Amino acid sequence: MAATDFSPGANAALDRAVQLAAAHGASLRLLHAFDVSVWHSLKGVFDAQRLTMNPPLDVRMQQRLTDLAAALATRTGIKVEARFSVGDADSTIKAYAAAHAPSLVVIGSRAEPALQGLGSTALKVLQSPACPILIVRSTESRPYDKVLSAVDMLDVSMRAAFAAIALFPAARHHLLFAVDPALERTLRMADVAKEKTRVLHDSMHTEAVRQLDQLAQELTKAAAHPVAAEVADDVPARAIALRAAALPADCVAVGHHGQGAVSALFLGSMAQHVLHHTLRDVLVVP
Incomplete structure (x- = not known):
């Protein structure tokens, strides 16, 4: 399972997950958590009419995830499924891992992979991992x-x-x-x-x-x-x-x-x- 928020760090993690899934003949689950609290914060800062344009942002993000899964499946031949969830990222990842027991969860270290240290999501997920977690920094997927x-x-x-x-x-x-x-x-x-x-x-x-x-x-x-x-x-x-x-x-x-x-x-x-x-x-x- 690869968690993505479509940031550069998440893209690096996704590339690694694709490489590993292909090498092992495994299926791949893409997981995106839509954080409603962040969405409401954005609406309070930016133009509400612009942010709530049809279709709503959550619908567009879900479609983006679905399109990404379909594109990866076509390009690689891997079985790829999209899982869209509402909630904060770390809780969503931990709940999915506990419920589905994937052989590996792959996440980016930070939104920008070149930076040292861990982002808050990666740090929280690692506090009580239910399965092996691969923290990805390298943008090289070989x-x-x-x-x-x-x-x-x-x-x-x-x-x-x-x-x-x-x-x-x-x-x-x-x-x-x-x-x-x-x-x-x-x-x-x-x-x-x-x-x-x-x-x-x-x-x-x-x-x-x-x-x-x-x-x-x-x-x-x-x-x-x-x-x-x-x-x-x-x-x-x-x-x-x-x-x-x-x-x-x-x-x-x-x-x-x-x-x-x-x-x-x-x-x-x-x-x-x-x-x-x-x-x-x-x-x-x-």
Whole structure:
């Protein structure tokens, strides 16, 4: 499912959704939310007679969505359906995802894709995702060449890595596990001897390498290329951003830790940094 408000950012997301649907032989749903509150605000600022010209704006927007779906189906051969809804965008997207369980929801990061950070709609949708969400920034819709998956060996990060392989099997995949130096500082503050702290750190690093290599071998079975694995001694958010830039990665896959009211706090610890401080597309998997 691709959400669109016909902005440049939404168009970039739609191009990516079309590319993925074609690659997987999937159908595509286009979703547009007509926000009545915004419409009434516009009527209060601009010429009401001009804005309410026949046919009404909601009818014209619905027709625009229908025409877009028909044009895409004709051009690509994909089964494309148009879904028009009334309400704010984030609630509409979340309700649709919860009710229909699409394999992937694709949305633009902002109305202008070149800008850093997230728009309010994308941020709200990510607070409690019902399915994998692909946040699109790139206006280039060619298949991804390199995908970086952030892994901490928790179930949710492993789901993200497997989802990235399933969605982008032809890409070159890289796994990154960051051993946070903060643990070493915490041990020292607890009066753990420096030598023992180093031994614990080295042990953790060795175990991370072992587990990550094992995961890479498992993922390679479903990938077109051998999956690379790397362990970094750095703060996870910084390690991911630096490695994504160095590859350079077209997309970064991260797990969404937490649900409900506290989800934004969990997302902010690592995934939100990636979402706000890179210009890569980001796959968020719950």
